[in-house]
Amino acid sequence: MAAPKKGRGPSGGQGRPGRALVIILIAMVALAGGMFLSGHTTPRLGIDLAGGTSITLKAKNQPGKPNAINPTNMDTAVGIIERRVNGLGVSEAEVQTQGSDNIIVNIPKGTNSEQAREQVGTTAQLYFRPVLTVAASGPEQPAPSGSPTPSGSATPKPGESATSDDKDKDKGEEATGEEATPSPSATTQGRAVSEGLKKAPTPTPTNSAEPKPSDSPEASPSADPATAKLQEEFTKLNCADPEQRAAAGKDALPTDSIVACGSNVPGSYEKYILGPAEVSGGDVDDAQGAIDQQTGEWIVSMEFSSAGAKKFQTITSRLSQQQPPMNQFAIVLDGEVVSAPSVRTALSKNAQISGSFDQQSAEDLGNILSYGALPLTFEEVSVTTVTAALGSEQLKGGLIAGGIGLALVVIYLVAYYRGLAFIALLSLLVSGILTYTIMSLLGPAIGFALNLPAVCGAIVAIGITADSFIVYFERVRDEIREGRTLRPAIERAWPRARRTILVSDFVSFLAAAVLFLVTVGKVQGFAFTLGLTTLLDVVVVFFFTKPLMTLMGRTKFFSQGGSWSGLDPKRLGAQPPLRRSRRVSASTEPKEA
Amino acid sequence: MSRLGNLGARLYRGEVGYDFIRNRKIWYGVSILITITAIVAVAVGGLNMGIEFKGGAVFTTDTKAKISTAQATDVATEASGHMAIVQELGNGGLRIQITEVGTAKANEIKETLSDELGIPAEEINADLVGPSWGEQIANKAWTGLGVFMVLVVVYLAIAFEWRMAVAALIALIHDITITVGVYALVGFEVTPGTVIGLLTILGYSLYDTVVVFDSLKEGQKDITKQTRYTYSEIANRSINSTLVRSINTTVVALLPVAGLLFIGGGVLGAGMLNDISLSLFVGLAAGAYSSIFIATPLVADLKEREPQMKALKKRILAKRAAAAARGESPEDDGPGYRNDTVTEDAETAGAVVGQRQQPRGHGRTPGKR
Numbered sequence: 001m002a003a004p005k006k007g008r009g010p011s012g013g014q015g016r017p018g019r020a021l022v023i024i025l026i027a028m029v030a031l032a033g034g035m036f037l038s039g040h041t042t043p044r045l046g047i048d049l050a051g052g053t054s055i056t057l058k059a060k061n062q063p064g065k066p067n068a069i070n071p072t073n074m075d076t077a078v079g080i081i082e083r084r085v086n087g088l089g090v091s092e093a094e095v096q097t098q099g100s101d102n103i104i105v106n107i108p109k110g111t112n113s114e115q116a117r118e119q120v121g122t123t124a125q126l127y128f129r130p131v132l133t134v135a136a137s138g139p140e141q142p143a144p145s146g147s148p149t150p151s152g153s154a155t156p157k158p159g160e161s162a163t164s165d166d167k168d169k170d171k172g173e174e175a176t177g178e179e180a181t182p183s184p185s186a187t188t189q190g191r192a193v194s195e196g197l198k199k200a201p202t203p204t205p206t207n208s209a210e211p212k213p214s215d216s217p218e219a220s221p222s223a224d225p226a227t228a229k230l231q232e233e234f235t236k237l238n239c240a241d242p243e244q245r246a247a248a249g250k251d252a253l254p255t256d257s258i259v260a261c262g263s264n265v266p267g268s269y270e271k272y273i274l275g276p277a278e279v280s281g282g283d284v285d286d287a288q289g290a291i292d293q294q295t296g297e298w299i300v301s302m303e304f305s306s307a308g309a310k311k312f313q314t315i316t317s318r319l320s321q322q323q324p325p326m327n328q329f330a331i332v333l334d335g336e337v338v339s340a341p342s343v344r345t346a347l348s349k350n351a352q353i354s355g356s357f358d359q360q361s362a363e364d365l366g367n368i369l370s371y372g373a374l375p376l377t378f379e380e381v382s383v384t385t386v387t388a389a390l391g392s393e394q395l396k397g398g399l400i401a402g403g404i405g406l407a408l409v410v411i412y413l414v415a416y417y418r419g420l421a422f423i424a425l426l427s428l429l430v431s432g433i434l435t436y437t438i439m440s441l442l443g444p445a446i447g448f449a450l451n452l453p454a455v456c457g458a459i460v461a462i463g464i465t466a467d468s469f470i471v472y473f474e475r476v477r478d479e480i481r482e483g484r485t486l487r488p489a490i491e492r493a494w495p496r497a498r499r500t501i502l503v504s505d506f507v508s509f510l511a512a513a514v515l516f517l518v519t520v521g522k523v524q525g526f527a528f529t530l531g532l533t534t535l536l537d538v539v540v541v542f543f544f545t546k547p548l549m550t551l552m553g554r555t556k557f558f559s560q561g562g563s564w565s566g567l568d569p570k571r572l573g574a575q576p577p578l579r580r581s582r583r584v585s586a587s588t589e590p591k592e593a
Numbered sequence: 594m595s596r597l598g599n600l601g602a603r604l605y606r607g608e609v610g611y612d613f614i615r616n617r618k619i620w621y622g623v624s625i626l627i628t629i630t631a632i633v634a635v636a637v638g639g640l641n642m643g644i645e646f647k648g649g650a651v652f653t654t655d656t657k658a659k660i661s662t663a664q665a666t667d668v669a670t671e672a673s674g675h676m677a678i679v680q681e682l683g684n685g686g687l688r689i690q691i692t693e694v695g696t697a698k699a700n701e702i703k704e705t706l707s708d709e710l711g712i713p714a715e716e717i718n719a720d721l722v723g724p725s726w727g728e729q730i731a732n733k734a735w736t737g738l739g740v741f742m743v744l745v746v747v748y749l750a751i752a753f754e755w756r757m758a759v760a761a762l763i764a765l766i767h768d769i770t771i772t773v774g775v776y777a778l779v780g781f782e783v784t785p786g787t788v789i790g791l792l793t794i795l796g797y798s799l800y801d802t803v804v805v806f807d808s809l810k811e812g813q814k815d816i817t818k819q820t821r822y823t824y825s826e827i828a829n830r831s832i833n834s835t836l837v838r839s840i841n842t843t844v845v846a847l848l849p850v851a852g853l854l855f856i857g858g859g860v861l862g863a864g865m866l867n868d869i870s871l872s873l874f875v876g877l878a879a880g881a882y883s884s885i886f887i888a889t890p891l892v893a894d895l896k897e898r899e900p901q902m903k904a905l906k907k908r909i910l911a912k913r914a915a916a917a918a919r920g921e922s923p924e925d926d927g928p929g930y931r932n933d934t935v936t937e938d939a940e941t942a943g944a945v946v947g948q949r950q951q952p953r954g955h956g957r958t959p960g961k962r
Binding site for chain 1: 645653655699715716717718719720721722723725726729730733734736737740741744745748752785786788789792793795796797799800803804807811834835837838841842844845846847848849850851852853855856866869870873
């Protein structure tokens with residue numbers, strides 16, 4: 001084809017190719033700079049690529065609570081699970097909701113995934129332990145003031161005591177009278193009524209510290225080393241310190257005696273020495289906050305399983321004989337005392353905890369008793385454990401697959417489009433850099449983690465991105481076939497190629513967006529990458545490929561239509577040049593631009 | 594390549610081509626046959642759902658176990674009380690799949706396997722899935738599919754017209770049915786990866802279709818103002834002129850997928866990469882086929898029902914008959930029909946099928962818009 005008319009110059013519609021290129025260059029530099037500055041130079045890898053354990057929990061519908069699965073409860077559950085998992089010393093564990101009723105727990109490699117799974121999967125880490133000693137451990141008085149001896153003399157409590165009601169003794173989450181610790185005096189202990197055995201609530205003042213020596217050896221003031229150690233721990237323990245508080249009672253076996261913290265009023269804490277667990281959360285069949293028919297007050301009623309009822313009866317009948325504070329049992333959740341009601345009478349299958357509850361605190365305690373801490377019951381629907389070896393192998397596989405796919409596309413493009421392929425490859429490169437930097441930055445920003453499906457999405461996106469170039473190139477070629485010279489061809493081809501690209505990318509993006517919003521799990525990761533790359537495709541085509549094409553159209557190599565340019569009119573079968581001289585001038589003004 | 598380029602040019606000019614529209618009944622028939630086969634296959638054979646949908650456990654080992662595959666099968670079957678399927682992977686490791694075990698029980702099985710295989714439990718990859726999870730994934734995928742279809746039909750109806758939207762939808766359903774049918778026939782396992790692939794086909798199948806429709810939309814502009822081509826002819830030309838693009842698009846889309854398939858299937862053995870790429874591969878092929886052979890002919894069929902188009906066709910046929918009577922050579926319906934043109938009303942004809950217009954001499958209208 002003959003040389004283009006030099007005189008006409010770039011006419012309207014050619015835009016300012018330089019400016020667009022500068023814009024995208026700045027964007028790339030900014031993203032890359034941000035990436036290096038933030039220190040996240042690689043995308044965060046998902047569990048399936050990095051190794052680790054991923055647990056998917058699904059909230060179960062509970063009969064009679066149709067609206068229990070709501071964002072609030074889900075968030076609460078996420079918080080609690082996070083606390084538990086991170087309590088294991090896993091700092092990088094991530095817990096997030098997915099969809100309306102799923103929680104995903106990702107635990108990176110290097111942690112005890114079995115233990116983590118137990119922590120996460122079981123809702124109840126709940127034990128009933130006899131209270132041996134209690135002391136205030138608030139911020140104001142970090143040092144335990146009470147004598148740590150288990151024998152009888154209950155410790156002074158920080159606040160007022162007793163009398164929030166006649167049955168104040170429970171320590172519900174709330175506390176009207178912040179009756180932090182059991183007062184040795186006065187209290188008619190939280191009356192734990194039962195329709196079961198009604199033993200006379202004789203609080204024997206004689207604190208025969210060992211109702212059951214085997215059970216609570218620490219109760220004896222003897223110089224048993226374990227006891228001494230416990231005493232020492234107890235003395236040191238400062239519950240106002242969040243770390244100490246979290247650590248207290250955490251890794252203890254149910255059969256050990258422990259020290260633990262509890263809090264009735266925000267900001268003030270109590271510490272306890274607790275005997276071995278005698279009843280576990282699993283022994284509770286059901287519990288809920290309810291209104292006492294007689295008093296009209298909020299209570300928490302519990303129902304034990306038959307095995308649990310026996311154990312509970314044993315502990316309560318024993319405790320009811322004790323003097324405060326040893327007549328209390330502590331409800332210990334994940335090492336934390338959530339409530340420590342005292343017992344006046346032996347109880348069995350059904351029991352109530354009463355005290356200064358309001359609706360919220362009663363229901364909370366009910367939930368804790370029923371489900372552990374979680375406001376919902378969860379079912380472990382999927383657990384994936386990936387060893388680091390497999391993870392890296394999958395990552396390698398994905399990268400190789402991407403490399404092969406890319407190489408094939410490149411070969412095809414070069415073979416078919418020759419010189420034009422250069423533009424396509426540069427565009428792919430730009431697209432690749434943008435994708436990579438954005439993915440890297442999205443890791444810290446929104447917790448995006450590159451998993452295997454996401455890698456697949458990125459690889460599939462190579463095709464989508466290349467498609468846009470093909471649409472445009474074919475348009476340009478069509479124009480040349482009509483006898484146009486290159487520059488007008490480039491400009492005239494653009495508006496229509498643009499429309500096609502936008503329409504088809506929109507459809508592709510729509511698919512990705514719908515998938516992302518509607519689906520869960522692996523499908524979501526895939527959809528995210530696909531949507532991201534589709535968006536970037538539009539950006540790259542508009543701000544890079546087209547301007548570059550315009551610039552390239554000015555070069556000799558392309559405009560002369562050498563056989564390697566991919567735009568050789570002869571090869572493309574353009575019209576015989578007889579019209580050329582006449583046509584050129586007319587067609588340099590693109591109709592649409 | 595130059596030969597391909599030439600073919601592209603000749604296709605573009607309509608010198609060569611295939612009359613997709615005239616032969617549409619054949620292709621409809623082929624598609625209906627394939628679709629029925631697919632439906633029957635799904636109905637009779639059913640799909641081989643993976644454990645992600647049925648619930649169960651998959652254990653994979655990175656390293657070689659000390660016992661044979663057969664022994665491992667026995668161990669796993671015994672430990673679980675369910676059928677175990679054991680495959681050897683490319684790297685010498687084992688993939689042990691056990692259906693219908695709960696996530697809790699799977700833990701015990703893992704311990705047992707660890708003992709028997711001589712591989713520490715930490716080095717065994719486990720994928721434990723409760724049955725409700727797969728159900729949830731599947732349900733959400735169906736929901737996604739439904740939502741997407743509605744949205745895309747609305748969008749296409751706005752961007753193009755409802756006939757094209759309907760045709761695209763039919764082509765989409767066609768593609769998905771065929772892909773699912775292939776899975777039922779061959780017995781490939783259906784996993785979340787498969788579903789991902791299937792859902793991706795949605796976008797791709799339409800991508801192809803949209804490119805052809807775009808060309809068609811352009812071709813049908815001012816169609817009623819000319820009397821040379823019927824709608825079907827224009828549609829046919831649109832297909833032929835975008836054929837190279839369609840082929841390129843499909844090839845370029847398939848190449849990365851082929852890379853995935855090669856790595857996923859050949860090197861890593863079974864897995865997510867393999868599952869996604871397999872369904873993509875089948876679906877993409879079906880999508881390319883349907884956008885050319887099904888979607889556009891369907892649009893033409895629907896369009897020809899319009900009174901306007903009927904009238905147009907009648908006029909054109911009458912004109913051609915008259916021309917034939919006068920002994921002139923009317924253009925035939927074949928792909929070559931546009932070589933003799935510029936006799937009359939070049940202006941309008943150019944407006945209609947401008948990109949293929951070969952003006953001789955004068956008055957060339959700008960074809961592209």
